[in-house]
Each structure stands twice: as C-alpha cells, then as structure tokens.
Amino acid sequence: MRGCKEVPETRQEGRRLVHSQSNHAVWQGLSEALEAFLDAPPEGTPATVIDAVSQAMRVGAGLLAPRLFFEAVEQSPLAISITDLEATILYANAAFAGVTGYATSEVVGRNQSLLSDETTPTYVYQALWGMLRERRPWNGRLLNRRKDGARYLADLTIVPVVTAGDQVTHYLAMHRDVTQLHRLEQQVSNQKALIESVVDAAPMVIVVLDAEERVVLDNQAYKKLMGDMRGREPATALLGALKASMGEALEQVRHRGQGFSEQIVSFHSAVDGEPRWFSCSGTWIQERELSADGFFEPRRHEYLLLIAAEITALKRRQQEMRINALRALAAEEELTAGMREVLSGAIFQMQGPLNVIAAAADMLRRRSLAGTEPVRGVLGQALEAGMQALATLKASMPADIDEPRMPINLNELMREVLGISTDRLLKDGVVVDWRPTAVLPAVIGQERRLRCLFKQLVDNALDAMSGRGCLRRELGIATSTDADLVQITITDTGPGIPETLRRKVFEPFFTAKATAGRHVGMGLAMAQELANQHAGTIEIDAEYQEGCCIHVRLPGTRTRRDNHRRS
Ligand code: FAD
Numbered sequence: 165m166r167g168c169k170e171v172p173e174t175r176q177e178g179r180r181l182v183h184s185q186s187n188h189a190v191w192q193g194l195s196e197a198l199e200a201f202l203d204a205p206p207e208g209t210p211a212t213v214i215d216a217v218s219q220a221m222r223v224g225a226g227l228l229a230p231r232l233f234f235e236a237v238e239q240s241p242l243a244i245s246i247t248d249l250e251a252t253i254l255y256a257n258a259a260f261a262g263v264t265g266y267a268t269s270e271v272v273g274r275n276q277s278l279l280s281d282e283t284t285p286t287y288v289y290q291a292l293w294g295m296l297r298e299r300r301p302w303n304g305r306l307l308n309r310r311k312d313g314a315r316y317l318a319d320l321t322i323v324p325v326v327t328a329g330d331q332v333t334h335y336l337a338m339h340r341d342v343t344q345l346h347r348l349e350q351q352v353s354n355q356k357a358l359i360e361s362v363v364d365a366a367p368m369v370i371v372v373l374d375a376e377e378r379v380v381l382d383n384q385a386y387k388k389l390m391g392d393m394r395g396r397e398p399a400t401a402l403l404g405a406l407k408a409s410m411g412e413a414l415e416q417v418r419h420r421g422q423g424f425s426e427q428i429v430s431f432h433s434a435v436d437g438e439p440r441w442f443s444c445s446g447t448w449i450q451e452r453e454l455s456a457d458g459f460f461e462p463r464r465h466e467y468l469l470l471i472a473a474e475i476t477a478l479k480r481r482q483q484e485m486r487i488n489a490l491r492a493l494a495a496e497e498e499l500t501a502g503m504r505e506v507l508s509g510a511i512f513q514m515q516g517p518l519n520v521i522a523a524a525a526d527m528l529r530r531r532s533l534a535g536t537e538p539v540r541g542v543l544g545q546a547l548e549a550g551m552q553a554l555a556t557l558k559a560s561m562p563a564d565i566d567e568p569r570m571p572i573n574l575n576e577l578m579r580e581v582l583g584i585s586t587d588r589l590l591k592d593g594v595v596v597d598w599r600p601t602a603v604l605p606a607v608i609g610q611e612r613r614l615r616c617l618f619k620q621l622v623d624n625a626l627d628a629m630s631g632r633g634c635l636r637r638e639l640g641i642a643t644s645t646d647a648d649l650v651q652i653t654i655t656d657t658g659p660g661i662p663e664t665l666r667r668k669v670f671e672p673f674f675t676a677k678a679t680a681g682r683h684v685g686m687g688l689a690m691a692q693e694l695a696n697q698h699a700g701t702i703e704i705d706a707e708y709q710e711g712c713c714i715h716v717r718l719p720g721t722r723t724r725r726d727n728h729r730r731s
Pocket of ligand 1: 247249250251275276277278279280281282284286289290293294297306307308318320322335336337339
C-alpha cells in the first residue's frame with residue numbers, strides 16, 4: 165500500500181509531467197502494476213482500498229488515467245519534447261524522432277541546441293529565452309538541422325511547465341516542420357509582389373471594386389488620376405459614366421457573368437473642366453470566403469476588375485480633325501448661303517420692275533391705243549427677257565441637300581460650333597462663357613442644318629461685338645431643359661436689338677448690320693426657317709439689358725440613354 169501512496173504524490177506534482185526517462189520508466193511500471201491490481205484485486209481486498217487505488221489512478225476531477233496522458237503525448241503528430249531549465253532534453257516523443265531524424269535515446273540528455281542550424285540570429289534566441297524567463301510561452305520559427313544535416317524550418321512553441329507550488333521546473337516544446345508551408349507562403353507572396361509590380365507599372369488605370377463599389381486594390385496610374393481629380397474617386401466617375409452610357413446592358417452582362425470591353429466614356433476634369441476620355445474594359449471576379457464561416461458552405465464575394473485606358477489625346481485629335489472638316493464644310497455652306505442670299509436678293513429686286521412692266525404692257529393691251537404697238541412689242545420683249553433672266557436666276561439657286569434626321573446632342577453640336585469659330589473668337593478677343601447642362605435630352609433633327617442655325621446666331625453675336633466701341637466682348641452660350649424642350653441661350657455684349665426692330669429682324673432682306681453691303685438680311689430669317697423646320701422657336705429676350713440674348717427652343721426626345729447622356 166506504500167507504493168499506492170506514492171502514486172498520488174507523483175500526481176501532486178501536477179503538471180510536472182515527467183522528470184526523466186528513468187522516472188518515467190519507474191512510474192510506468194508502477195502504473196501497470198496498479199492497473200493489474202485493479203483488474204484482478206486479490207481476494208479479501210477491502211473495497212475501500214480498491215476505491216482509493218482507483219481514485220489515485222484518476223486525475224483531478226476527471227476520469228482519465230495518467231497513462232492515457234502519456235500515450236496521447238507519445239502518439240501526437242507534433243514533435244514534443246520536455247526539457248529542464250537549461251533546455252536539456254528529458255523526454256521526446258515519437259514524432260520528434262520522425263521530424264529530427266534522431267532516435268529518442270540519442271537526444272535525451274542533450275541540449276535542444278543540438279537542432280540549431282546556427283544560422284538563426286542570436287536575437288531570436290534572446291527573445292525566446294527572454295519570454296521564458298518571464299514565464300511566458302514563446303512561439304516562432306527557427307532554422308533547424310536534422311540528423312542527416314538537412315535543414316528545415318521549425319514552427320516552435322515553448323511553454324513553461326509550472327508546478328502546483330508555482331515553480332517553473334520544465335519546458336514543454338512542440339514543433340512541426342513548416343518548410344513546405346513556408347515555401348508556399350513565399351511563392352504566394354512572390355507572385356503577389358510580381359502581380360502588384362506588373363499592375364503598378366501598367367500605364368492604364370487598374371482598379372478592383374467590391375460589391376459596394378469600394379476600391380479594394382488600385383495601381384499607380386489610378387492613384388495619379390485620383391491626384392488629377394483632386395481626391396475625387398476616379399472609380400465613381402468611371403462607373404457613373406459607364407452606367408450612363410451602357411444603361412441596363414451593364415447589369416445584364418454582370419448577371420451573365422460576362423465582361424465588357426472598350427466602352428468609351430468621359431467625365432469632366434476637375435482641373436480645367438475639359439472632358440477626359442477613357443476606353444474601359446471590365447470583368448467580374450468571384451472570390452471565395454476567407455473566414456472560417458465559409459469553410460463548409462463556401463460563400464463568394466464579387467469584385468469588378470476595371471481597366472481604363474485614357475484616350476483623351478486621341479479623342480482631341482479626332483475632334484480637331486472633325487472641327488477642321490466642319491470648318492471647311494461651314495465655309496462651303498457660308499459660300500452657298502451667300503450665293504443663295506445674293507440670288508434671292510436679285511430675284512426679289514428684279515421681281516418689282518418686271519411686275520411694273522407686265523402691268524404697263526397689260527394696260528396698253530387692254531386700252532388698244534393706236535400707235536402703241538411698237539411700245540407694246542418692246543414691253544413684251546422686255547418682259548419676256550426679264551422672265552427668262554428670272555428663271556435663270558432661280559435655276560442657279562444652289563439646291564438644298566436632303567439630310568437624314570437623327571438624335572443630336574446639342575452640347576456636342578454647340579461645342580463644335582465654338583470649335584469652328586475659335587480663330588475668330590481669338591482674333592476678336594472674345595471671352596466665351598460656355599455653360600452646358602450636364603444632362604441634356606437629344607434633339608431629333610438634321611445635324612448640318614442645326615449647326616448652320618447656331619453658327620448663324622454665333623456669327624451674329626460676334627458681328628454685333630466687332631464694332632470699335634464694344635470694349636467688353638463676352639459670348640455666353642448655355643444649354644438647359646425646360647419641360648420637354650431643349651433650350652440654347654446665346655448672349656452677347658454688343659449694342660443689342662432695339663425693341664422696335666425685334667420683329668423686323670426676322671423678316672427676309674432686313675438687315676441692321678453696319679456692313680449691310682455684304683449682307684442682304686437673310687441670316688435671322690434663315691435661322692428662323694431652320695428652327696421652324698425642327699418644330700422649334702427663336703425668341704429675343706426682351707428683359708436682357710447687357711446686349712442681345714436669343715433663346716432657341718427645340719423639342720427634346722427622352723430615350724433612356726439620352727436622359728443620361730452627358731456633354
Ligand atoms: P546559446 O548560448 O545556447 O543561446 C543563444 C542565446 O540564448 C544566448 O546568448 C542567451 O542570451 C540565450 N540563452 C541560452 N540559454 C539560456 C538560458 N538557459 N537562459 C537564458 N538565456 C539563455 N533552439 C534551436 O535552434 N532549435 C530548437 O528546436 C530549439 N528548441 C528549444 C526547445 C526548448 C524547450 C528550449 C528551452 C530551447 C530550445 N532551443 C532551440 C534554444 C536552444 O536551447 C539554444 O538556446 C539555441 O539553439 C542556441 O544555441 P547556441 O548554443 O547557439 O547558443
């Protein structure tokens with residue numbers, strides 16, 4: 165029974181698991197003997213003794229035998245060792261032998277430094293020992309060397325073993341070979357670094373957005389664009405423009421899991437207010453849930469990879485070329501309009517005398533006065549010659565080009581009209597105040613004629629300000645919407661149109677221009693005619709005091725796309 169008493173004593177040492185290999189052997193033998201005793205107690209053994217032994221074979225309030233603890237440690241797949249306070253190995257389990265290549269008998273009694281590759285920096289050991297001295301566990305990675313000399317990376321945890329008397333008597337070490345894991349970690353990290361540097365070096369804007377359209381990854385080009393936009397999020401501007409230009413198609417391609425490519429969008433620069441153009445491509449990426457919650461029920465998160473290449477320079481070149489082409493067209497049209505104006509004037513001028521001749525000839529014919537035949541003959545010849553000349557003039561009138569009707573964005577059209585007039589604006593020192601409204605419905609019309617209409621109004625405004633006395637030269641152009649109408653307002657700081665002439669200026673052949681010799685007064689009449697052809701109106705603002713203000717109103721169309729179409 166003395167031996168039976170010793171068992172609890174060993175227990176009382178609590179978490180001091182094993183002192184030495186010999187202790188372990190003694191204790192194991194004793195434990196086996198007690199188990200045999202409990203399996204077949206000698207006849208007559210008092211029940212109280214059996215109870216006491218059986219209790220002693222259990223740990224604390226639990227029901228687990230110490231042998232079970234030993235076997236659990238021994239069979240653990242983690243390399244486990246127990247050392248004294250100098251790191252001398254007292255016990256090592258089977259997995260320790262498996263990981264290090266040393267048999268248990270080869271390591272017991274030797275220092276754990278036996279595993280050191282001697283390339284682990286001293287500060288790591290100092291940190292390790294520092295923590296242990298403070299009775300705190302330590303975890304970290306060390307470079308170890310196996311018995312065969314092969315290096316491996318050990319993920320090591322060392323825990324001080326504290327007795328019931330609050331003494332640290334041993335250290336418990338657990339480690340595993342994480343060389344392969346480290347290799348994979350490094351591979352992932354290298355690939356991440358490689359991808360990041362490729363993405364960063366890319367000249368185009370690259371950004372990844374989460375489902376809430378928050379930026380989760382961006383590159384240097386994106387950051388630069390953000391700087392250009394004075395901190396405004398470029399992704400918001402790009403997405404907004406994409407939604408406006410693609411409409412429902414954007415959602416549809418997302419639902420179908422497809423991407424989109426080379427969508428041309430624009431937004432206004434925060435620096436100079438000029439539009440910046442981008443060719444955008446996008447694709448949706450599904451990422452698996454990283455947290456433990458999604459381990460058995462995989463959840464996915466959706467991200468949008470957006471790539472935008474700036475094409476502002478290209479777009480500007482294209483626009484310049486278009487403006488040049490339009491300028492040539494406008495010059496040609498001006499010439500044609502001039503010819504038409506002159507011919508109309510000539511026809512108008514000839515019509516009067518011819519009417520007089522016709523009336524005189526008719527009068528003479530009806531009165532049948534003697535001796536007037538020669539005069540009647542001359543008048544008849546003059547009338548015939550005049551009518552022929554009139555017919556020739558009418559036939560020489562340049563024909564109007566038949567143009568198809570199409571949706572037209574008047575913001576773009578007005579920008580072109582300003583582009584065509586740039587040289588004159590600069591020459592005359594005119595300051596332009598251009599205020600396009602952000603969202604403008606399209607107008608269904610004939611582009612060339614509408615351009616002609618607005619060019620005429622802009623030319624009128626410039627003519628009005630070209631006088632020497634006009635010191636302040638400001639041309640204002642604004643677009644707006646009024647119910648279903650699209651309104652274009654053109655203002656100038658010229659002398660204005662007196663109230664008495666406000667109706668007359670729309671009459672054909674009326675002109676109030678100083679250079680009347682060059683004009684026969686068809687400009688506003690023609691503009692009025694073109695507006696009428698588009699079911700629109702032209703009105704001179706009677707309230708405007710600083711010069712002349714003309715409102716052109718044209719019916720707008722409200723297709724979904726036009727609703728959002730930006731200037
Ligand atoms: P050492 O002179 O032994 O140690 C380097 C520095 O550690 C010293 O400058 C000193 O500051 C500090 N130090 C060393 N011993 C003590 C001490 N007793 N008290 C306070 N500070 C001290 N090392 C490995 O390389 N691989 C292992 O797998 C490993 N497992 C370990 C497991 C346990 C339970 C413990 C306690 C230590 C373990 N070590 C391990 C550390 C090992 O004991 C050595 O400290 C280390 O290997 C460096 O050995 P060294 O001979 O090069 O230098």
